[in-house]
Amino acid sequence: MTEYGRGPGSEPWHPNDPLYGDQGWEGHQAADGQGPYGGQPQHYPQQSPQPQYDQQAGYPQHDFNGGWDTGRQTGYDPYADPYADPYGSQQAAYGAERPDPYDSPEAYPPPQPPGRRHEPVQETPDWDPGPNDREHAFFAGGDDDDDGHEEEHPRSSRRGGRKERRGRGGKKRRSGCACLVVTLVFASGIGGVGYFGYQFYQDRFGAAEDYTGSGISEKVTVEIPKGAGGYVIGNKLEQAGVIKSADAFVSAQSENPKGLTIQAGVYTLNKEMSAESAVKAMLDPKSRSNLIIAEGRRNAWVYEQIDKRLELDKGTTEKYAKKNWKKLGLPSWAAANITSEVKDPLEGFLFPSSYPVAKGQKPGDVLKKMVATAGNEYEKYNIEGKAEELKLENPLQLVTVASLTQAEGKTHADFRRMAEVVYNRLDPSNTETYQLLQFDSTFNYLKGQSEINIGEGEIQSNKDPYNTYTRKGLPPGPIGNPGQEALGAALKPSGDGWLYFVATDGMSKTEFAKTHNEFLKLKEKFNANSRG
Numbered sequence: 001m002t003e004y005g006r007g008p009g010s011e012p013w014h015p016n017d018p019l020y021g022d023q024g025w026e027g028h029q030a031a032d033g034q035g036p037y038g039g040q041p042q043h044y045p046q047q048s049p050q051p052q053y054d055q056q057a058g059y060p061q062h063d064f065n066g067g068w069d070t071g072r073q074t075g076y077d078p079y080a081d082p083y084a085d086p087y088g089s090q091q092a093a094y095g096a097e098r099p100d101p102y103d104s105p106e107a108y109p110p111p112q113p114p115g116r117r118h119e120p121v122q123e124t125p126d127w128d129p130g131p132n133d134r135e136h137a138f139f140a141g142g143d144d145d146d147d148g149h150e151e152e153h154p155r156s157s158r159r160g161g162r163k164e165r166r167g168r169g170g171k172k173r174r175s176g177c178a179c180l181v182v183t184l185v186f187a188s189g190i191g192g193v194g195y196f197g198y199q200f201y202q203d204r205f206g207a208a209e210d211y212t213g214s215g216i217s218e219k220v221t222v223e224i225p226k227g228a229g230g231y232v233i234g235n236k237l238e239q240a241g242v243i244k245s246a247d248a249f250v251s252a253q254s255e256n257p258k259g260l261t262i263q264a265g266v267y268t269l270n271k272e273m274s275a276e277s278a279v280k281a282m283l284d285p286k287s288r289s290n291l292i293i294a295e296g297r298r299n300a301w302v303y304e305q306i307d308k309r310l311e312l313d314k315g316t317t318e319k320y321a322k323k324n325w326k327k328l329g330l331p332s333w334a335a336a337n338i339t340s341e342v343k344d345p346l347e348g349f350l351f352p353s354s355y356p357v358a359k360g361q362k363p364g365d366v367l368k369k370m371v372a373t374a375g376n377e378y379e380k381y382n383i384e385g386k387a388e389e390l391k392l393e394n395p396l397q398l399v400t401v402a403s404l405t406q407a408e409g410k411t412h413a414d415f416r417r418m419a420e421v422v423y424n425r426l427d428p429s430n431t432e433t434y435q436l437l438q439f440d441s442t443f444n445y446l447k448g449q450s451e452i453n454i455g456e457g458e459i460q461s462n463k464d465p466y467n468t469y470t471r472k473g474l475p476p477g478p479i480g481n482p483g484q485e486a487l488g489a490a491l492k493p494s495g496d497g498w499l500y501f502v503a504t505d506g507m508s509k510t511e512f513a514k515t516h517n518e519f520l521k522l523k524e525k526f527n528a529n530s531r532g
Helices: 176-202 230-239 246-254 275-283 299-310 316-327 363-378 382-391 395-407 414-424 439-446 456-461 484-491 517-532
Strands: 053-056 060-061 217-223 264-270 290-292 355-356 498-502 510-513
Touching: 217 230, 230 246, 230 275, 230 395, 246 275, 246 456, 264 275, 264 355, 290 299, 299 363, 355 363, 363 484, 382 395, 395 414, 395 439, 395 484, 414 484, 414 498, 439 510, 498 517, 510 517
Parallel strands: none
Antiparallel strands: 053 060, 217 264, 290 355, 498 510
C-alpha cells in the first residue's frame, strides 16, 4: 500500500507548500525564511530522491524509495484551510500514525477542522469473538491450540502497551477445567435453591413448632406490656420457655374467639405449654398477677398488696417508700411542696390503674411505675397552670382537692358539686364555716380508719393538721389516690353555691345544701335513716 503523508525527502520544504510555516506538523519556519533544515537537502542512504507522480491526482506521490517533488501544485490556494488534507481523499498506509496537533497520546484520531469529513477508526474488540456469535474468553482455552504467538494490538502503544493472546483462526477450545467449575457452580446452586425452597415452604405452609399439653410443673412469670400484639406476646412467652414458637401462639390466639382480649399484666404460667393452652391460661384472671388500684385507695392499702404479691414481710414496701420517696420520680412541683406535716409523700401519686406485680420484682420498681403513671396523668391536665387559676397555693393542693372529692363523693354525679363545696369553704369570704372544711374523710385518714359516726368530743379534741374540724384550710397533702373523674371535677367544679352535704342514707346517697338551715334538715333526715 502506498502511504500519503509527510515524510523525509531529498528536497527542503517549499515556501508555498501548504504545510510549510508555523502550522507545519513537525517543525517551524526558520527566522531567515529557510526551511526546517536551513535549505539544505536531507538525504537518507536507503532512499531515492526521485518521487513518483500520480497522473490522475496531479500531485507528487511519496514512495518508500524516494522523496517529494518540490514543485508547485496546480490550483494551490494560499488562503485555504491550513489543516486541510493537501492530498485529497487518499488514506494513509496501514500502520502509519497521523500527527496529533494537540500532542496528546489519547487524542486519536486528532480533532478535525470544520468541514473535513473524518472516517471512523475501527476499534479492535477487547475479547475475541468465537464462531458461535461472540464466545466469551472464560469458555475458551488456549492450552492445546495456542501456538504461543503473541500479536500486538495495532493501537497497543496508545492503550498502555496492552496485548492480547489470540488462537489460530480465532477459535479456542473450551477448557475442561472451566467446564468443571461451571458444573460445580450449577450443582451447588441447585442444592442451595432446594434448601431455601424447603425453608420457604416450611415458613409459609408448614406447621409452626409447638409443645403439647398444659406444660410441666415448673412455673415462670411473664410481664406483658400495655398494647402488646400477638407476636410481642408470643416472643416473650417463647423467651421465657412457656411456648416453643411465637408463630404457634399467634395461630392459636387467632383461632380462639377471645384471643385478642388478652390484657397487659404479669402472668404466672407453666413452662413448655402448647400454644393453645397458653392462650386459655392467659384468658383466665387467676393466672394474671396484676394489682388493680381502685380510685380513692390510700397508699397504706397499696403497700400491703405489693407485699403480698412480692411475698415480702408486711410493712416492707411502706418502709421502703417513706425512706426512698425522693428517688421514685415525683414531679418537681410535688417534691418542692412536701413538708414535715405530710404523713406520706407518695400519697396521691400511686395512680389508680392496673399494674403487673409478681414475685421476683422489687418494691422500688413497682412504685416507680405507679408514680410515673401519676406524673403523666397530671401533666395531661396541666396541674401547674390550673392551680393558679383556682387560687390555690401550689399544684399539690389541687391533687389534695381531688383526693377530698374522691373520698367524700358517693357517686360520679356528686364529684363536681363536692369539689365546689371545697372551694366555697376555702373562700376567705365564707361566713358559714369560716374556711373550715369539716370533712370526716380527713379525720379518718389520720386515724387510719373509715368511720361515719365519729364522736363530737373526739373530733374537737384532736389538733392534728389533717383534722379539718379544728384546722382551717386544706390538709397538708392528699388523703388518697384520686381517679380521673375526681381530678376532672376538681379542675372544673359546679357553680351552684353549694356549701353543705350529707349522706342521708348513710351509704351512697348524698344530698347538698346552700345554707345552714337546709343543712340541718338534711341532718335530721340522716338521723332518721340511722334509727330506722
